[in-house]
Amino acid sequence: MIVIDTANHISALAAKMARARVIAAYPITPQTTVVEKLAEYVESGELDAEFIRVESEHSAMTACIAAEAMGVRTFTATASHGLLLMHEMLHWAGLARLPIVMVNVNRAIGPGWNIWSDANDSMAQRDTGWLHFYCSSNQEVYDSIIMAYKIAESQEVMLPAMICYDGFILSHTSMPVEVPEQSKIDEFLPEFKPAWKIDVENPITHGNIVEPHYYARIRYDMQVAMERAKKIIEEVGEEWGKKFGRDYGLVQEYKCEDADYVILTMASMAAEAKVAVDELRNKGEKVGLVNLRTHRPMPFERLKYDKIIVIERAVSFGLGGIVYNELKGRVPELYGFIAGIGGMDVSYRDIERMYELAKEGKDGWYPIEVK
Amino acid sequence: MVSDRGEIMAIKDLPEEEYVLKGHAACPGCPATIALRITLKALGKKTILVIPACCSAVIQSLYPKTSFGVPTLNIAFEASAAAASGVASALKILGEKDITPVVWAGDGGSYDIGIQALSGALERGTDFIYICYNNQMYSNTGIQRSGATPYGAWTTTTWTGKKERQKELAEIVMAHHIPYVATATIAYPEDLYNKMKKAKEMKGPRYIEILTPCPPGWRFDMSKTVEIARLAVETGSWVLYEAINGKVEFTGQSKRILEGKERKPIEDWLKMQGRFRHLKQEDIEKIKRELDEKWEYYRKVMK
Ligand SMILES: Cc1ncc(C[n+]2csc(CCOP(=O)(O)OP(=O)(O)O)c2C)c(N)n1
Ligand code: SF4
Secondary structure, eight states: OEEEEEHHHHHHHHHHHTTOOEEEOOOOTTTHHHHHHHHHHHHTTSSOOEEEOOSSHHHHHHHHHHHHHTTOOEEEEEOHHHHHHHHHHHHHHHHTTOOOEEEEEEOOOSSSOOOSOOTHHHHTTTTSSOEEEEOSSHHHHHHHHHHHHHHHHSTTTOOOEEEEEETTTTTTOEEEEEOOOHHHHHHHSOOOOOSSOOOTTSOOEESOBOOHHHHHHHHHHHHHHHHHHHHHHHHHHHHHHHHHSOOOOSEEEESOTTOSEEEEEOTHHHHHHHHHHHHHHHTTOOEEEEEEOEEESOOGGGOOOSEEEEEESOOBTTTBOHHHHHHTTTSSEEEEEEOOGGGOOOOHHHHHHHHHHHHTTOOEETTTTOO | OBOTTSOBSSGGGSOSOOSBOTTOOOOTTOHHHHHHHHHHHHHOSSEEEEEOSSHHHHHTOBTTOOSBSSOEEEOOTTOHHHHHHHHHHHHHHTTOOSOEEEEEEEHIIIIITTHHHHHHHHHTTOSOEEEEEEOSSBTTTTSBOOTTOOTTOOBTTBTTOOOSOOOOHHHHHHTTOOSEEEEEETTOHHHHHHHHHHHHHSOSOEEEEEEOOOHHHHTOOGGGHHHHHHHHHHTTSSOOEEEETTEEEEOHHHHHHHTTOOOOOHHHHHHTOGGGTTOOHHHHHHHHHHHHHHHHHHHHHTO
């Protein structure tokens, strides 16, 4: 079935079809319509779930953690300040190895108040032990949410997953999305089987005091699980492709085979970059595109190119571009652009321009430092 | 003797089952441990404990061991009521009707950093019991003041005595119109047990606050925990009551005081605690005056 709707409504639909059973969420622009839609699904009886109308995002994440610890599939959604308020509990979810799935609609952080797209909210959570996925279309949002449950809940992974997409550019823009039948989704995503849970018949204590040698071991296991997740992400993406005709993996490559330069970007900028690549190819430029769908785990092994031009919507103050710096030293020729901050428009023409600048050996903040 | 409703008359009637096991890591004379032991005897096996950062997170002892005999989910300091919401919703969707989610939090986690989550969970009608064991300061981090620390008390963040009065969280909780609110203390285990039992039989948000005098925090000998708790009630400093659907009834010694029994002098209680050692006569007068005013107020509203 083809559904034409916004990424926010598509998120709610995906959470419903993934059969999330406890949902706890708090409204924040531009995520609000996800929460509204889910409340409607639950109240109308279309979705058999408990909806907890929490008083904050901190409590939303906490309630998801506790429900997930009870062995129940959960869902939440947030953005920007809401995500930052959750920060402590994001770590908690990661360290407790609870496969919660959450949507984060990327939005700038105040002051001053700015509701437009910016990835610094989720980028600042990259060390919390969550899998981080970025989407470039509403279709990808739908597919990624369902796949995220399967990846996160895999006993080889057992880590929470964050699905990120740009505020307004996707959240409030309607696009056609191919939605499989519920029975097909149920086949793909079986019921949640938790690796551990709180249970009166088996009274465990979770999270009491842990001495350094155990603590270090538990953290080490998380890093190993992140590495294992790479394989699972590829496998689940392939399975999705076989079932539903759209292949996924850690990255999406476009015209990279013979490319001299590869533009690497994320989320909706990747959709724009595809147009830029076509335009540049028409002009005879040998350029390709890597859409970095997965930021954690970081798929270095899929980024083996000689010349990469990174374009990203986030910055680590005092360091520079985040993805750019993560790739530094691993790519022979690397260029980094910070663009689209606070919702600044980045069109395919801007991307073409950044490509030209890189060829001249220039990079930096676009269009503030270089244009 | 045990009544039809499971209420007991004396300590010897407490069930034998133990859910706070040997080998826990509490200080000798720890009131929180006494309170939890009695609480779990009343609530029984089908209880899920949610515990924020506080002494009780330490008392459980070290991973991979535990000294708690019911499932226990530790959670961040300010988050326990929200976690209980998650547990309660999960139980509902799983169709589990006779398991009770129970928060066991200190006064810091309840009066201060956790009050938002607590208020939210109460207002949402969450089906859980919230228990605040009130030792009137942050003992876990080394005796700092909390919103429950009384006027004049020394703590490591009020070296010359706290300058403000404590707030009354149970009264704030009552403003949420929940089915059950009660106060208790460890000096009266039957009263504590019976209130827990009563709470367990109800649905919706239930709040119980237990005064737990802490030897290292209040500066008294570990053999005096129960005595100090009893004196807190007899001097009228701590008040025992319960409110079923908003109807308040004083209980035990507090009821007797309300009915006219004389309160023991507050100095007797203050003198036993090193945290009040530095108080000047004028501080004591102020404490007495405020206590008189408090009881006058109770007499007026309880008529
Ligand atoms: C967000 C956060 N801030 C501070 C702390 C440090 N901390 C842990 S327990 C505690 C005090 C606990 O006091 P209370 O709730 O009264 O329980 P008690 O220790 O007295 O049993 C503090 C300040 C923390 N764990 N988390
Ligand atoms: S500091 Fe007080 S409350 Fe904490 S374990 Fe020791 S006696 Fe118990």
